[in-house]
Amino acid sequence: MKVLVCYKWVLDEADIFVNEQDLSLNFDKAKGKINEYDRNAIELGASLKETVGCELYAATVGKGVKASVNDVLSRGPEKVFYMDSPGLDSLDSSVTARLLAAMIKKIGGIDLVICGEGSSDFYSRQVGPRIAALLGYASLSYAVDVQVNGSEIIVTRKLDDGTEVVKVSSPAVISVLPEINKPRIPSLKQILAAKKKPSTSLALEEIGLTEADLATSLTFGDVAAAIMERKRIRIDEGCQDISEAVAKLIKQLRADRVLN
Amino acid sequence: MNKVWIISDHPETAYELAGKAKTLGTSLTAYVLGDNDVAQRVISFGADVVKLMQLPQTTVWEQYLSVLLQEAGTENPELILVASTCRGKDLAAQLAAKLDCPCVTDSKKLEEKDGKLVLQRIIYGGLAYQDIECNTFPVIVTIAPHTFEKGEPEEKQGEIFNLSLIGEGPIQVVERKAKEAASVNLAEADIVVGVGRGLTQQSGLAMFEELAKLLGGEVGCTRPIAEDLKWLPEERYLGITGKQIKPNLYLCAGVSGQIQHVYGIRESKVIVSINNNENAPIFKVSDYYIVGDLEEVIPALISALK
Ligand SMILES: Cc1cc2nc3c(=O)[nH]c(=O)nc-3n(C[C@H](O)[C@H](O)[C@H](O)COP(=O)(O)OP(=O)(O)OC[C@H]3O[C@@H](n4cnc5c(N)ncnc54)[C@H](O)[C@@H]3O)c2cc1C
Numbered sequence: 402m403k404v405l406v407c408y409k410w411v412l413d414e415a416d417i418f419v420n421e422q423d424l425s426l427n428f429d430k431a432k433g434k435i436n437e438y439d440r441n442a443i444e445l446g447a448s449l450k451e452t453v454g455c456e457l458y459a460a461t462v463g464k465g466v467k468a469s470v471n472d473v474l475s476r477g478p479e480k481v482f483y484m485d486s487p488g489l490d491s492l493d494s495s496v497t498a499r500l501l502a503a504m505i506k507k508i509g510g511i512d513l514v515i516c517g518e519g520s521s522d523f524y525s526r527q528v529g530p531r532i533a534a535l536l537g538y539a540s541l542s543y544a545v546d547v548q549v550n551g552s553e554i555i556v557t558r559k560l561d562d563g564t565e566v567v568k569v570s571s572p573a574v575i576s577v578l579p580e581i582n583k584p585r586i587p588s589l590k591q592i593l594a595a596k597k598k599p600s601t602s603l604a605l606e607e608i609g610l611t612e613a614d615l616a617t618s619l620t621f622g623d624v625a626a627a628i629m630e631r632k633r634i635r636i637d638e639g640c641q642d643i644s645e646a647v648a649k650l651i652k653q654l655r656a657d658r659v660l661n
Numbered sequence: 662m663n664k665v666w667i668i669s670d671h672p673e674t675a676y677e678l679a680g681k682a683k684t685l686g687t688s689l690t691a692y693v694l695g696d697n698d699v700a701q702r703v704i705s706f707g708a709d710v711v712k713l714m715q716l717p718q719t720t721v722w723e724q725y726l727s728v729l730l731q732e733a734g735t736e737n738p739e740l741i742l743v744a745s746t747c748r749g750k751d752l753a754a755q756l757a758a759k760l761d762c763p764c765v766t767d768s769k770k771l772e773e774k775d776g777k778l779v780l781q782r783i784i785y786g787g788l789a790y791q792d793i794e795c796n797t798f799p800v801i802v803t804i805a806p807h808t809f810e811k812g813e814p815e816e817k818q819g820e821i822f823n824l825s826l827i828g829e830g831p832i833q834v835v836e837r838k839a840k841e842a843a844s845v846n847l848a849e850a851d852i853v854v855g856v857g858r859g860l861t862q863q864s865g866l867a868m869f870e871e872l873a874k875l876l877g878g879e880v881g882c883t884r885p886i887a888e889d890l891k892w893l894p895e896e897r898y899l900g901i902t903g904k905q906i907k908p909n910l911y912l913c914a915g916v917s918g919q920i921q922h923v924y925g926i927r928e929s930k931v932i933v934s935i936n937n938n939e940n941a942p943i944f945k946v947s948d949y950y951i952v953g954d955l956e957e958v959i960p961a962l963i964s965a966l967k
Contacts, residue, residue, distance in 0.1 A: 414785040414786045414920055426785075426789055494764065495758070495762075522784060523782065523784050524766070524783075524901075526766055527750075527764055530750075530755045530758070531754045531755065534758035534759050539830070539832050540723065542747065543747045543751070555835070560747040561671070561746045562840055563837060563840040564837070564838045565721070565838075566835040566837075567833060568832075568835050569831050569832045569833065579902065617763055618796070618797035618800075619793050619794070619795050620793065620795070620796075621791060622791060622792035623791070624784065624790070625789060625791075626788060627787060627790055629923075631932060632947075633945065633947060633948070634950070635944075635949075635952065636949050637952055637953060643951075643953060646951050646953070646958075646961075647951075647958065647961040647962050650949060650951065654910065654931065654933070659909040659910040659930060659931045660852075660876070
């Protein structure tokens, strides 16, 4: 079985800061990372490689994604395919899915595609099901458990009103929820070994697409930080001890009428 | 807009969407999971036609994709609103891919302005909002439950049909299990006491429970407390992937204040935090805070309240 994991290279949201004057975002300190949700997808791929002995590939598209290659390879995949171009910044899910589906077709023979639930930047949760629809594969989303026996795949889905266990023969696209597993931290040995693994850069023409395929009819406007106006008062300032601070807090909360 | 569709596997959300959709289009068809009563209600909230899509016994609900594609081919809807449930989001994304159109997930806005549709998404784990404009159709928009208020039902006639699947598709359902009824509804609580990983021992939960009880509130927590440590049930963790609450008071201790958690508590009227790290990000989003050890502050709070 050939398995391919899709992942997104995103800015680390913990290092994005709000400029309080104009509510714009400051990305100066934000570095790229493998989207956390996709780490669960990669972990599932890595564990399937161990348990059922599949071949495991990874694929990504975006601006600056070449920087992710060693990182992803240290997490289990044997090979990574990527498309890196300045024009692929902030892609809409429709475009991401179109590019990844075309790459998967080009690679050929992929029985199982694994995606994370969504990406920590835009969290649209569309790419997995969209790839499935574009490739004509079954879409198995919100997966919390996956069993593979030969070509049979059994997935437990966690939905709003309960769980649903489904069975399908490959090919399929599975989108996993974060709770499915706990991604391993790559060891030094794996990090070093990653440098020797192959990576393939693909261009738009090579996957049979053109610039026109990068278009979306959506216009994305300005970003405004969702700032919370909070008082930020340090209660224990000037207090002798904890019990004084606590008494002051309770008094304040009663004055604010949020406590009886 | 001419034709608007709504698709929902959740009746209440169908009612909310119908009310909203009615203001945007001249004709409204609703594809819903439910019985005749549900259909009548969707009509009373604005739908002209209701097509019922029952949950198939042997395959997934998303299998209606092929029927919907056929319908879209003849009906040409311009706007398709989908309830942002798990099934809804999967179906919406697949339908968008097949129709080769954009889809905006969990839009917070839905307004028409100069022939354009204005939508809004939340990005970077809740850090910011971004408006999105769309002026080519069709477009699919998923809307989370409770985003819009349900309107007033009206006396209204409409047509009701039952939709059948075209073929079973490749996915076979082996088993379905209903979720156990939630024991709490944190979204309704007036006071929530939050606990994070600053608590190092499970036995310490007792003091958080005692404090919550004294305040007449409920205990909530961060994701690692529920998902990694499994000290509290999942229904109690707050955040972008957890519950979103809007109590009068959220008082938390040992919570660092990562953006994903803060997303779940931002609607709180007053936020109080206790953390032993003077630079904890949670202080930036708090009204009042105490720099201190939760092992001391929580017991002190309890005795003061007693
Ligand atoms: C994609 C994604 C989605 C996520 N969704 C959610 C979500 O919905 N909800 C959520 O909560 N998290 C979510 N997270 C996790 C989130 O990023 C944080 O890791 C998590 O909220 C941190 O939990 P915490 O504050 O309990 O723990 P930590 O970050 O470990 O913080 C512990 C805090 O306790 C303080 N502390 C330690 N000892 C004491 C003491 N004795 N007294 C007082 N304070 C003390 C420390 O100073 C620290 O600030 C998500 C993460 C990702 C990547």
